[in-house]
Every structure is written in structure tokens, then in C-alpha cells.
Amino acid sequence: MLCKNIAVNPSCQGFSDSGVQEVFPLCTETISVITNDGRNIVGILKGFDQATNIILDESHERVYSTKEGVQQLVLGLYIIRGDNISIVGELDEELDSSLDLSNLRAHPLKPVIH
Amino acid sequence: MLFFSYFKDLVGREVTVELKNDLAIRGTLHSVDQYLNIKLENTRVVDQDKYPHMLSVRNCFIRGSVVRYVQLPPDGVDVELLHDATRREARGG
Numbered sequence: 001m002l003c004k005n006i007a008v009n010p011s012c013q014g015f016s017d018s019g020v021q022e023v024f025p026l027c028t029e030t031i032s033v034i035t036n037d038g039r040n041i042v043g044i045l046k047g048f049d050q051a052t053n054i055i056l057d058e059s060h061e062r063v064y065s066t067k068e069g070v071q072q073l074v075l076g077l078y079i080i081r082g083d084n085i086s087i088v089g090e091l092d093e094e095l096d097s098s099l100d101l102s103n104l105r106a107h108p109l110k111p112v113i114h
Numbered sequence: 115m116l117f118f119s120y121f122k123d124l125v126g127r128e129v130t131v132e133l134k135n136d137l138a139i140r141g142t143l144h145s146v147d148q149y150l151n152i153k154l155e156n157t158r159v160v161d162q163d164k165y166p167h168m169l170s171v172r173n174c175f176i177r178g179s180v181v182r183y184v185q186l187p188p189d190g191v192d193v194e195l196l197h198d199a200t201r202r203e204a205r206g207g
Contacts, residue, residue: 032171036180038135040167052151052177064167086133086180089157089171096170106166112134112180 030096031056033080034087038109040064042091043078052082062101064109069102086112116203120196121146121184130160130185131176137165139174150178 033041033054043059056078063071121143130140131152138161141154155173159165168174 032168034135034137034167036135062167082177085177086135087137087139087168087174087176089168089174092170092172095172099169104166106164109137109165109167110135114134114179 030091030093032087032089032091033085034089034109035080036084036086036112038111040109041075041078041080043075049082052085052088054080054082054085054088056080064104064106066105066107068105070104072101116199118146118148118150121150121152124186124190127187127190129154129187129190131181132183132185133176134180134182139168139176141174144173147178150181152176152178152181152184 027045027047029045030042031045033043033056035041040062041056041059042062043056045054046057047055057076059075059078061073061075063073065071125143125145127143128140129143130138131154132138137159139154139157139159141157144153144155146152153173153175157168157172157174159168162169
């Protein structure tokens with residue numbers, strides 16, 4: 001049922017009766033997702049639905065720590081359940097390539113506490 | 115529905131959204147939907163030194179379920195109007 005309902009490229013849209021479609025960034029963009037447990041996953045948006053479930057392609061996780069620079073772990077094709085998503089950000093590729101991730105140190109984000 | 119309408123009136127204004135993971139993001143309110151999901155434009159994280167995780171994000175979608183506070187512009191709320199509207203809704207009118 002999920003596969004039937006979830007929108008997938010190239011048309012890539014959410015439900016027409018859903019507000020999510022209105023507020024969601026367009027597909028084929030590179031996006032940065034922050035999950036409720038504080039992880040940051042970057043990948044190409046391939047689809048989503050009205051529950052903010054998301055399909056990401058060519059994704060990787062960016063692991064922040066204070067001891068070393070940002071680690072990038074390759075994840076590949078990923079589905080993230082909407083329940084577990086805090087923020088979906090449109091990644092500005094120009095800004096992103098100007099960042100020196102290997103020298104960026106920070107505490108990992110705190111998990112969401114409801 | 116009341117607060118959905120209220121937030122729709124705030125579209126285009128500058129707001130700060132504080133999340134339940136203590137991250138605070140400031141930006142221009144672009145749109146809101148029925149779940150009070152929020153889309154912000156020209157975003158910047160309030161404490162960028164502590165939270166550099168979104169340095170290359172300028173537009174973002176925030177899931178309504180993780181929002182703790184929305185800080186409004188000082189003139190962004192007509193308290194009298196909102197009082198009346200909430201009373202009307204409580205009466206079921």
C-alpha cells in the first residue's frame with residue numbers, strides 16, 4: 001500500500017489534498033534531514049507522502065563530534081519514517097561545498113523530547 | 115483550525131521557531147499547513163557556533179510535531195481579536 005501511495009520521481013508529488021505538498025520543497029533537490037534522535041542525513045529527495053515519510057537516494061549521514069571533524073557515512077537508498085523527522089532543509093550546494101567539514105567540530109544535536 | 119488561520123496571517127513575517135531539541139531557527143514564514151508544519155525561508159540558526167549542523171540550509175521545512183515555541187514579531191498578534199475568536203470556538207460557534 002505504501003509503495004502505491006508514496007510519490008516517486010519523476011512526477012514526485014505528495015497527495016493533492018494534503019497540506020504537506022504545499023509546504024514541501026521540490027523533489028530531485030539535495031536535502032538535509034534532521035531526525036528526532038539528532039542525526040543528520042543528506043541525500044537526494046526521491047519521494048514523500050502526507051505523513052512526511054521520505055525516500056532519499058545516494059544518502060549519507062554526517063556525524064558531528066567535538067573530538068574530530070565531521071564524518072560522512074555512506075547509507076545509499078533510504079526511507080525515513082515521518083514520525084522520526086524533525087527538519088527537512090533544502091541544501092544550498094554552493095554554500096555546502098564552501099564548508100570545510102573535516103575541520104568542523106560540534107556537539108551532536110540533542111534528541112527531540114516530546 | 116483557529117491557529118492554522120492565525121499562522122496563515124503571519125506568512126511573510128520574520129519568526130523564530132524553537133524546536134524540542136533546543137535548536138532555534140529564525141526565518142521568514144513561507145507557509146503553514148493543517149498539521150502546523152512550517153516552512154521557513156532565509157533561515158539561520160540562532161546559535162550558529164553551537165549548532166553548525168544547518169550552515170548550508172537556507173530554506174527548510176519543520177515538522178509541526180517538533181515545534182516547542184514560535185516567537186512572533188511584537189505586533190504579530192492582535193490579542194483582543196484572538197481572545198474573541200478562541201471564545202467563539204470554545205462555544206462551538
